[in-house]
Amino acid sequence: MESSMNKLALSAAMAALALSPVLSQAAHADGTASTATYGSNINPNWQDNFFVAGQLGQSQYRVDSDTLNHDHGVFQNVRFGWRWNGLIGPEIGYVYLGQPKWSDGYSQLSVKPRAATVGVNGKYNFYQSWFVTAHAGYMRSQTKFDAIGAFGSDRYKTWNSGLYAGVGVGYDVTNNFSLALNYDNYRLQSGNGTSFDTIGVPHERANVAAYSASVEYRF
Template identity: 90%
Template sequence: MESSMNKLALSAALAALALSPVLSQAAHAQDANTSTATYGSNIDPNWQDNFFVAGQLGQSQYRVDSDVLNHNHGVFQNVRFGWRWNGLVGPEIGYVYLGQPKWSDGYSQLSVKPRAATVGVNGKYNFYQGWFVTAHAGYMRSQTKFAATGDFGTDRYKTWNNGLYAGVGVGYDVTHNFSLGLNYDNYRLQSGNNTSLDNIGVPHGRANVANYSASAEYRF
């Protein structure tokens, strides 16, 4: 658990570090001409043109206290919608799928399928021409579906939990409106509760989910 918290803290620290020049420069971004020269091709002084949609696809890796559900080859999918003030920093909302780790002993099987809605802050900073770094962090509300199969048949159960996320990335502006990037995201996931323990035999637990992905972003 301590290792998981350290990884999330490291991701959040990296996100904060990546956002710091964005926040600093944003405070001095009143002159549109200066902004364009300083921040790169993604800047648009018209606030109505700074909305974006971004999608990520990659691999999720679970880190839990027990080896039972450690899973290093899950599918990671994420879609986010947001806005950036002067093309630099602003709010975002999203929806993320964190894979489906499974465990089996040959007689019974347990599968876990977590998904989450997210809300947070994001930033994008062009450090050299079309090249940029990104960062985002925030809160997530997750739904986890459990399916336990054995001699008794199949039991299914859902739980809802809170959590945190943070991530960083690097990429390139292919055009004024379209970008490609590579990303690392970390989700601090909780699942189960006392009720799930009584109904399906799965207690409350925590997992650190690391995700490596490619992304595409369109700004409009």
């Protein structure tokens, strides 16, 4: 658990570090001279700074009990947001974190977590069209359990809260379209006080690392 918290803390720290020049530039944004330092993504019209981004990649699970550790899950994420002066602003999203499975030859368990997210994001062009991104926030996850044993099968669903953070680096292909590579970390919880009695799965905490490629379109 300490290792998982350290990974999330490291991701959050990296996100904060990546956002620091964004915040600094945003605090001193005042006219054409400042705008030129931001990069090709800047548009002073606030209505033109909305974006949609999609990520696709691989998730890796680290669970406290080691039961559902899984290194090859499918990671999918879509986010919608806005940035003040193209630099920093709010975001909402929906993420699918893969489907880890466990079996001992007699019983099987598969878990399918997904989550709605809300947080803050930033994008900073550090050299011409090259940029770094960062985001962090709160997630509300839904986890579906499918358990199969000698006495039949059971399904169970729980809702839990968690946190996420991530960083990325990419390139503005045009003023409206970008490509990037990203690392995200999700602090996921699953199960609850009654899940152990129902399907034999207690309340668990998992650290989910996600490596992905992304596309972003700015309106």
